[in-house]
Amino acid sequence: MGFITGLQCRECGRKYNIEPIYVCEFCFGPLEVVYDYQEIKKAVSRETIEGRAENLWRYKELMPIEGEPQVGLNSGFT
Ligand SMILES: [Zn+2]
Known part of the structure; x- marks a missing residue:
């Protein structure tokens, strides 16, 4: 998945590897996909x-x- 660097909790900012999970294990906040915008820009x-x-x-x-x-x-x- 070229341009995706991982997942990040919208509430506490904790980072996760790319996994089929949707909520933060610590605060149950929603996880967002983190994109590598520099690489996207190049490509x-x-x-x-x-x-x-x-x-x-x-x-x-x-x-x-x-x-x-x-x-x-x-x-x-x-
Ligand atoms: Zn969290």
Whole structure:
């Protein structure tokens, strides 16, 4: 998952590795995905995204999935 560095609790800031967990073990706060914005900037420009089809997958680098999309090729763009 190239651009995701880990998970972080929105309440206490505790950091976690990427795991299928959604709440903080210590304060039960919600966990958020932490992106590596420097790396994203190097790899994806606004022009790249604007040049793609108008669907959800134009943002594929920013989604917490690996590999190519398997479902709903034209989902999204609301
Ligand atoms: Zn927490």
